[in-house]
Amino acid sequence: MDTLSYKTISENAATVNKEWLLVDAEGQTLGRLASTIARLVRGKHKTGFTPHVDCGDNVVVINAEKVTLTGNKSTEKRYIRYTGYPGGQRILSADQLLAKHPTALVEKAVKGMLPKNKLGNAIFKNLYVYAGTEHNQEAQKPKAININEIK
Numbered sequence: 001m002d003t004l005s006y007k008t009i010s011e012n013a014a015t016v017n018k019e020w021l022l023v024d025a026e027g028q029t030l031g032r033l034a035s036t037i038a039r040l041v042r043g044k045h046k047t048g049f050t051p052h053v054d055c056g057d058n059v060v061v062i063n064a065e066k067v068t069l070t071g072n073k074s075t076e077k078r079y080i081r082y083t084g085y086p087g088g089q090r091i092l093s094a095d096q097l098l099a100k101h102p103t104a105l106v107e108k109a110v111k112g113m114l115p116k117n118k119l120g121n122a123i124f125k126n127l128y129v130y131a132g133t134e135h136n137q138e139a140q141k142p143k144a145i146n147i148n149e150i151k
Contacts, residue, residue: 011050020142026063034109065102102131
């Protein structure tokens with residue numbers, strides 16, 4: 001038996017095959033949408049997934065302002081930031097954040113599901129979130145996918 005035929009093949013930056021995907025967030029639940037997008041951006045859906053390589057796809061999300069939150073999360077979920085000054089803690093509810101920055105809900109949810117290191121920062125740059133149906137990635141011809149069909 002040839003033992004060389006059983007070598008594990010790892011992806012690297014030169015051999016990875018990145019695609020452009022288009023996701024419509026209209027009417028989708030935030031957490032379920034974010035976990036699917038995080039899998040696509042990270043590359044876990046591919047057979048050649050390598051944990052230490054950016055092997056995920058570039059994902060364009062449109063209609064981010066039309067994402068839904070279940071229960072009372074729209075009023076009770078809090079997004080906390082700190083300005084760095086004494087008494088500088090700022091708190092926004094999900095409704096307030098959606099009104100101020102329509103793309104921030106999806107971006108924060110996906111970023112929280114990625115690794116907290118340099119690779120996670122690099123992977124996050126492959127995510128493009130837009131509030132309306134128009135986006136700047138028309139030249140890349142992203143392939144529209146249905147989030148509900150992905151497991």
